[in-house]
Amino acid sequence: MFRLESAKVTFQGKDALTDITLSIPEGQKVALIGRSGAGKSTLLNLLYQQRPEDISLVPQDYGLVSSLSLYHNVYMGKLGTRPLWYNLMNLVRPFKQSSDDVQSVLAELQLDDKLFEPVAQLSGGQQQRAAIARAMIQPSEILCADEPVSSLDEQQSKLVMGILCKRFQTLVLAMHDIDLALEYCDRIIGLDMGRITMDAQTAALKRSDLLELYGE
Amino acid sequence: MITHMKRVFGSLLVMLSLTAVSNIALSAPRTLVFSAIPDQNQTRLVERFGKVADYLTETLGVPVRYVPVNSYAAAITAFRNNQVQLAWFGGLSGVRARLLVPGSEAIAQGQEDTEFKTYFIAHHSAGLKPVDGFPAEMANKTFTFGSKGSTSGRLMPEFYIREFFGKTPEEVFDKVGFSGNHSRTVALVQSGSYQVGATNYKVWEKELADGKIDASKVSVIWQTPTYPTTNGVFVVM
Amino acid sequence: MANNSVQLRRSMRWKISWLFILLAAVCLPFSDLSINTYDPWGELGRLFSGLLQPSLSAIDKPFHALLQTIAFAILGVSAGSLIGFGLAQVFHFKLIRILCASIRAVHELFWALIFLQIFGLHPLTGLLALGLPYAATFAKVYAEILEEGDRRPYDRVQQTAGRVSAFFYARLPDLWQHFVTYTGYRLECGLRSSAVLGFVGLPTLGYYLSTAFMEGVYTEVWALLILFYLVIATMRYWLRPKLLPLYLLVAPFIIANDSEISLENVVRFFSIDIVPSPLRNGEGLAGLWQWLAELVMTEALPGIINTLLLTQLALVLTGVLALFWFPFISKLFFQRFGRLLGNLFLVVMRSTPEYILAFILLMLWGPSMLPAVIALALHNGAIIGHLIGRYSDGIRLRINAPKGLNRYAYEVVPRVYNQFLAFLFYRWEIIQRETAILGILGITTLGFYIDSAIQDIRLDKAVVLIVITAALNVLIDGISHTIRARLRLSVSPQ
Numbered sequence: 023m024f025r026l027e028s029a030k031v032t033f034q035g036k037d038a039l040t041d042i043t044l045s046i047p048e049g050q051k052v053a054l055i056g057r058s059g060a061g062k063s064t065l066l067n068l069l070y071q072q073r074p075e076d077i078s079l080v081p082q083d084y085g086l087v088s089s090l091s092l093y094h095n096v097y098m099g100k101l102g103t104r105p106l107w108y109n110l111m112n113l114v115r116p117f118k119q120s121s122d123d124v125q126s127v128l129a130e131l132q133l134d135d136k137l138f139e140p141v142a143q144l145s146g147g148q149q150q151r152a153a154i155a156r157a158m159i160q161p162s163e164i165l166c167a168d169e170p171v172s173s174l175d176e177q178q179s180k181l182v183m184g185i186l187c188k189r190f191q192t193l194v195l196a197m198h199d200i201d202l203a204l205e206y207c208d209r210i211i212g213l214d215m216g217r218i219t220m221d222a223q224t225a226a227l228k229r230s231d232l233l234e235l236y237g238e
Numbered sequence: 239m240i241t242h243m244k245r246v247f248g249s250l251l252v253m254l255s256l257t258a259v260s261n262i263a264l265s266a267p268r269t270l271v272f273s274a275i276p277d278q279n280q281t282r283l284v285e286r287f288g289k290v291a292d293y294l295t296e297t298l299g300v301p302v303r304y305v306p307v308n309s310y311a312a313a314i315t316a317f318r319n320n321q322v323q324l325a326w327f328g329g330l331s332g333v334r335a336r337l338l339v340p341g342s343e344a345i346a347q348g349q350e351d352t353e354f355k356t357y358f359i360a361h362h363s364a365g366l367k368p369v370d371g372f373p374a375e376m377a378n379k380t381f382t383f384g385s386k387g388s389t390s391g392r393l394m395p396e397f398y399i400r401e402f403f404g405k406t407p408e409e410v411f412d413k414v415g416f417s418g419n420h421s422r423t424v425a426l427v428q429s430g431s432y433q434v435g436a437t438n439y440k441v442w443e444k445e446l447a448d449g450k451i452d453a454s455k456v457s458v459i460w461q462t463p464t465y466p467t468t469n470g471v472f473v474v475m
Numbered sequence: 476m477a478n479n480s481v482q483l484r485r486s487m488r489w490k491i492s493w494l495f496i497l498l499a500a501v502c503l504p505f506s507d508l509s510i511n512t513y514d515p516w517g518e519l520g521r522l523f524s525g526l527l528q529p530s531l532s533a534i535d536k537p538f539h540a541l542l543q544t545i546a547f548a549i550l551g552v553s554a555g556s557l558i559g560f561g562l563a564q565v566f567h568f569k570l571i572r573i574l575c576a577s578i579r580a581v582h583e584l585f586w587a588l589i590f591l592q593i594f595g596l597h598p599l600t601g602l603l604a605l606g607l608p609y610a611a612t613f614a615k616v617y618a619e620i621l622e623e624g625d626r627r628p629y630d631r632v633q634q635t636a637g638r639v640s641a642f643f644y645a646r647l648p649d650l651w652q653h654f655v656t657y658t659g660y661r662l663e664c665g666l667r668s669s670a671v672l673g674f675v676g677l678p679t680l681g682y683y684l685s686t687a688f689m690e691g692v693y694t695e696v697w698a699l700l701i702l703f704y705l706v707i708a709t710m711r712y713w714l715r716p717k718l719l720p721l722y723l724l725v726a727p728f729i730i731a732n733d734s735e736i737s738l739e740n741v742v743r744f745f746s747i748d749i750v751p752s753p754l755r756n757g758e759g760l761a762g763l764w765q766w767l768a769e770l771v772m773t774e775a776l777p778g779i780i781n782t783l784l785l786t787q788l789a790l791v792l793t794g795v796l797a798l799f800w801f802p803f804i805s806k807l808f809f810q811r812f813g814r815l816l817g818n819l820f821l822v823v824m825r826s827t828p829e830y831i832l833a834f835i836l837l838m839l840w841g842p843s844m845l846p847a848v849i850a851l852a853l854h855n856g857a858i859i860g861h862l863i864g865r866y867s868d869g870i871r872l873r874i875n876a877p878k879g880l881n882r883y884a885y886e887v888v889p890r891v892y893n894q895f896l897a898f899l900f901y902r903w904e905i906i907q908r909e910t911a912i913l914g915i916l917g918i919t920t921l922g923f924y925i926d927s928a929i930q931d932i933r934l935d936k937a938v939v940l941i942v943i944t945a946a947l948n949v950l951i952d953g954i955s956h957t958i959r960a961r962l963r964l965s966v967s968p969q
Contacts, residue, residue, distance in 0.1 A: 081875075101881045281690075418689050430515070452514075
């Protein structure tokens with residue numbers, strides 16, 4: 023599914039990632055952990071660039087259009103699957119079928135009462151779930167998400183992680199919550215100063231080891 | 239042309255020496271500034287009046303400078319504000335200048351200006367034929383004057399329109415525009431943008447000679463009776 | 476298909492947009508938009524063939540005129556910016572606000588015509604005609620920038636450091652970039668205004684441009700226009716903040732001429748020229764009343780109606796064009812080469828005086844409101860398109876954002892729309908002012924009557940009409956301000 027061989031990324035003259043060799047098979051659920059600035063987001067973007075058309079992406083800053091309704095923001099995940107005229111019409115007047123589709127995804131995420139609210143009116147956690155809904159509605163089996171549950175409380179985090187694991191075959195998630203990573207992912211990759219410092223199956227890892235190295 | 243102008247201006251000299259001398263008496267030689275209404279191509283005006291200025295400088299012994307302006311009102315205002323002491327006006331602007339500057343005088347007139355006339359021109363699509371009497375059929379067409387302050391492009395044609403119809407041009411015509419100057423009037427009527435227009439006969443003849451007029455598109459449908467414009471030079475006394 | 480039960484909550488800006496479109500639609504039946512012309516191609520052919528061989532040879536001093544244009548712009552805008560900065564500090568006084576709104580409400584061309592009466596061709600005429608309305612505009616925008624900035628650091632420091640130091644330490648550094656950006660933008664406007672002042676006789680590019688144009692010497696027209704496009708397009712290369720002091724030092728020598736100010740003329744203007752003629756002729760208040768009533772009924776009212784019709788139509792079309800054009804210069808849509816073409820097009824559209832655009836369209840369509848509406852919309856649409864395009868470069872999209880028209884409709888327009896409306900409402904009063912200079916089309920706007928009064932040397936009439944125009948503009952400005960406040964729109968970069 024993904025394969026990187028001694029990959030290197032420089033950003034503004036500094037090495038953001040060095041010597042990344044990595045392969046992720048289909049169906050694996052991977053957590054990228056590390057302190058901020060370790061290179062998680064860069065690695066996530068690097069993976070995304072490998073096959074952008076097959077991947078749903080949740081960027082760290084969500085990339086929502088705050089003056090549009092929640093519905094339209096989520097619908098954006100479907101833009102590529104619909105003809106242009108449909109998209110433009112839908113902007114002015116939502117189509118029933120699409121709004122039902124969006125509604126059902128939002129219902130899973132417990133956000134369906136806000137369908138036509140402008141995103142600017144939503145709380146941080148609601149906005150994060152909106153970005154997740156947009157990724158979910160996209161017809162792809164791979165998810166790359168940058169801190170997808172960072173603004174959610176524990177209960178909601180678990181709900182969302184469960185939904186994501188069910189919805190997508192392959193997951194690559196940048197995370198800082200080690201407990202969640204251990205609970206929901208098969209494999210954990212640790213990053214520090216732009217290098218992979220650890221790569222192991224979850225089953226072989228202990229919470230305390232991870233906390234020491236990568237806890238925040 | 240030049241000899242004609244020389245004759246006209248030759249007759250001014252006596253008058254001008256008086257003003258010039260009084261200027262000199264007051265201070266060091268001050269420049270006598272002179273201007274003209276933009277009723278002709280600017281380049282031609284600069285050429286023509288530039289020569290006059292040179293001639294006057296030489297003859298009067300005071301610096302004389304010609305400054306071009308781009309509107310009738312600007313010429314009048316400059317004359318009134320004494321920024322211009324000598325100016326070439328038309329009929330209407332001459333009267334205005336004299337009213338605004340008490341004591342100013344017309345001191346010369348061009349020869350052709352004693353018998354001036356305005357051409358009414360029409361685009362062929364308007365279906366107007368040249369007539370001897372007043373072209374009454376032009377009512378309800380679109381119509382353009384030249385500059386708002388022009389004698390031949392505004393005052394005289396408006397006079398004849400009002401006289402014949404007993405109504406204002408706005409009431410007579412479908413639309414009334416002000417093209418800005420005579421050659422714009424010709425261009426706008428020739429393109430059919432306006433169906434009828436009024437223009438200075440000299441400008442028309444000049445454009446005709448220059449081959450800028452397509453006779454299949456625009457033609458003269460009526461000419462006003464000749465009128466003397468006091469086109470001429472005015473001086474502040 | 477579309478579902479009626481879907482309850483999309485329409486935002487305020489959505490409703491306002493439709494309100495204005497509706498208003499324009501209501502104006503349509505009352506506006507003459509007919510097309511009637513027959514042989515436009517002869518003259519237009521001559522016009523565009525002039526483009527093939529632009530020539531400056533017949534013009535006496537084209538580069539002198541260019542220098543004058545730049546010098547007047549730099550001096551006028553700098554003076555305006557300094558005075559405006561001062562006024563912005565006291566902008567909370569209602570009197571100052573009203574004063575600025577009234578000054579702003581009069582088009583630069585009319586200021587120039589007024590000062591021409593008083594000072595003739597003395598450089599002061601051009602300086603004041605530019606500086607005065609610019610100062611009033613600067614005052615307003617600077618005040619808004621100050622208002623939106625974060626006051627808290629200032630409030631904390633002020634108690635111990637005193638107001639002036641606190642201002643320079645705690646407020647200015649934060650807002651400086653906003654001031655610089657806006658002032659830079661106004662310099663471009665200043666160049667355009669300065670060029671256009673030539674239309675009424677100042678020795679800038681517009682003088683030669685209007686002369687060449689009126690005489691149909693299109694080779695010169697194009698040469699002058701191209702010269703002007705170049706100056707505008709290369710502004711960011713020659714107009715460096717570091718060079719500004721040098722320019723300011725040289726400019727006064729460029730605009731200096733030997734005309735003198737006569738106190739007599741100044742006094743006469745105020746004591747005789749602008750006194751209504753019935754009072755001058757001793758007809759008393761009854762005469763004055765009759766004079767005013769006639770002026771209002773025959774000129775002011777029809778003028779107001781036509782001005783408003785033209786403004787509302789042009790405003791909506793301006794908005795449409797701006798939204799259509801801005802992507803062509805935006806990094807979100809086009810690569811370097813595409814953007815270069817887009818920029819070139821917008822420079823041409825916004826630097827060609829509306830007057831010339833209107834004339835070309837008049838040739839094509841004949842006299843009606845149509846050429847006026849389109850000419851105003853082309854010019855102003857290009858200005859707003861330029862501003863929105865530049866603003867959109869600051870937007871950072873997610874890396875998986877859609878492309879093409881989907882990106883335009885879903886990602887970009889919703890994000891720039893507030894800014895777009897802010898610019899458009901700012902432009903509203905400006906469009907209204909600009910309706911003034913389209914008398915060639917036979918549309919009797921207020922500006923048409925003002926021009927007529929000045930051509931007839933009836934300054935008393937002209938001044939009354941200018942005051943009425945200003946009042947109308949102040950009104951529009953007030954409405955625009957209310958709307959912008961309701962929508963929380965601001966033109967200063969966030």
